[in-house]
Amino acid sequence: MFHELGSCGYGQAMSNPPSPTLLSHFQAQLGPRGYTSDPRDLEPWLTDWRGRVHGRAAALLSPATVEEVQAIVRAAAEAGVALVPQGGNSSMVAGAVPPADGTALLLSLRRMRAIRSISGEDNVAIVEAGVILSDLHDAAEAAGRRFPLSLAAKGTATIGGLVSTNAGGTQVLRFGTMRALLLGIEAVLPSGEIFDGLTALRKDNRGYDLRQLLCGAEGTLGVVTAASLRLVPAIGSRTVAWVGVDEAPSALALLRRLEARLGEAIESFEIVPAAGVDLVLRHIEGTRAPLASTHRWNVLIEATAPQGAPAPDLETALAEAIEAGLVADATIAASEAQAEALWKLRETMSEAERIDGVAAKHDVVVPVSLMPELLEKGSERVEARFPGVRVLAFGHLGDGNVHFNVRAPEGADDRAWLAADGPAVSAFVHDLVGEMGGSLSAEHGIGQTKRAEFARTASPARLHALTAIKRALDPLGIMNPGKLIP
C-alpha cells in the first residue's frame, strides 16, 4: 500500500476516502455530540492558527472515551481511511489540519477532558488528552502543586497536542520540555490496540520507550488519550523583571551571571528585540512600554521560590549587572498585576505578528553559546542576502531556541513576497542554523509546513529510521498523513 514520494524513497501510504457506509457507522456509534458533518461545525477546525493552510474533511469525530477512540481507529483501519488527531489546533506548523483532498476524517480529543487524578504524594496528575493546559494549571494549583510547562496558547492547547508535539514553552530552562515531565501515556495504536502505559513510576526499563516514541510523534503513530504528568511544588513567590540590554552577548552573560547568583530560581529568560516590543505595543490593546528608553534587546526574567522560602533577590543581582555594564536598564514588577503586564508583552508577540501580516517563520535552535551570534550576525546575513527584509527574532534564549521570523520589505505585498521569496529565505535560514550545529525545529514540530525542509536537510539515517518506525506501527498509513514523515 505504500507508494514512494520523490527519489529519496521514503514512503507514505495511500488512504481511501470515507464511504457513506463508514460515515453512517460513525454517526450511529458516536451520536450527535460525537459526530458532525455540518460544514459550519467543521469550518473552525480546517485551517491552522496562522490562517495559511486549509484542509477538508467529510466529518469531525469527537469520542468521549478511550473505548470510543479504539472503535474509531479499528473501523478506520478496516476501511483504510485516514484520521487526523486534533486537540486545540494551535499548532504552528499546521500539524492538525487535514489534507486538502478531503480523504481524512478529523478526530478531535476535545471531549476527553477529565482530570482522572492528582496525587500530591506521588506528585503526579493523570489527565485525558483533551484537557486544556490552563485547566491543568488550575487543578494542580488547587492541589498545592504545579505543572511546570506553560506557553502563550495555554488557553487552547491540549495535553494530547502538547504531548504529541513534545511542547516546550517558557519554563524549559528549568524543567525541560514535555518529555521531561511525561511519566506515562495511554494511547490507541494504529492497530486499534490500547497501549495502557499510564503510570506513576519514576523508573521503568522495559526496553524501547513507547511513551517517548509517541511524544513528539505529531499524531503519526497513534492517538494519545491520556497522560500521567510530573508535578512540582507550588510556587511561593515569583519575581518578574524586564531588562534592556544593548547587545545580545550581554543577554547571555546576564543569564549565566544570574544562574551563578540565584541558581535554579531562574525559570524563564526570554529575549525580545526592540522591533518586537514595538509590534506588541502597536497591535495589542492594554500594553505599554516597560522602560523609559528603547533598547536593542529586552529580556523578560522570572525567578521563583518555593513556599516558605525567601524570594530570590533578583533586584540586587540586577543592580550588580547594571554596575558591571551588562544591563542598560531594568524594572521589577511590584505586584502580580505588573508581573502579568510584563508577561503579556512576551506572550502576545506571536499574536501581534499575526495581526501585522505574514512572515517566513522559523522555530530554530542552536547551542546556547551561539545564540548571540545567530541573533546578531545571523540576522545581518539574512538581511544582506535578501535586501529590505526585516528579521524579528525572539524567544527562549536560555534554551538556544529562537523564533527567527523574516518579514517582507516595508511596503511590499507580504503574501506575494512570501509566495515568491519565502522558500529561499527559509532554506537560507535553515542552512545557516545547520552550519551552527542547530535544528530547524526546536519545539513546534514538522507538521505540514516544515516537511519539505525537513526532507531536504535531515540525514538519510534519520529519515530511514523515522520511516521504518512509521511503517512498523502504522503499515496502512492511516495516522495523520502528510505530516512529519517526508
Ligand SMILES: Cc1cc2nc3c(=O)[nH]c(=O)nc-3n(C[C@H](O)[C@H](O)[C@H](O)COP(=O)(O)OP(=O)(O)OC[C@H]3O[C@@H](n4cnc5c(N)ncnc54)[C@H](O)[C@@H]3O)c2cc1C
Ligand atoms: C500563540 C501561540 C504560542 C505558542 N507557543 C508555543 C511555545 O512556546 N512552545 C511550544 O512548544 N509550542 C507553542 N505553540 C504551538 C502549540 O501551542 C503547541 O504545538 C501545542 O502543543 C499544540 O497543542 P494543541 O492541543 O493545539 O494541538 P493541535 O494543534 O491540535 O495538534 C498538534 C499536533 O499534535 C497532534 N495531536 C493533537 N492531539 C493529539 C492526540 N490526542 N493524539 C495524537 N496526536 C495528537 C496533531 O495531529 C498535530 O500533529 C504556540 C502556539 C500559539 C498559537
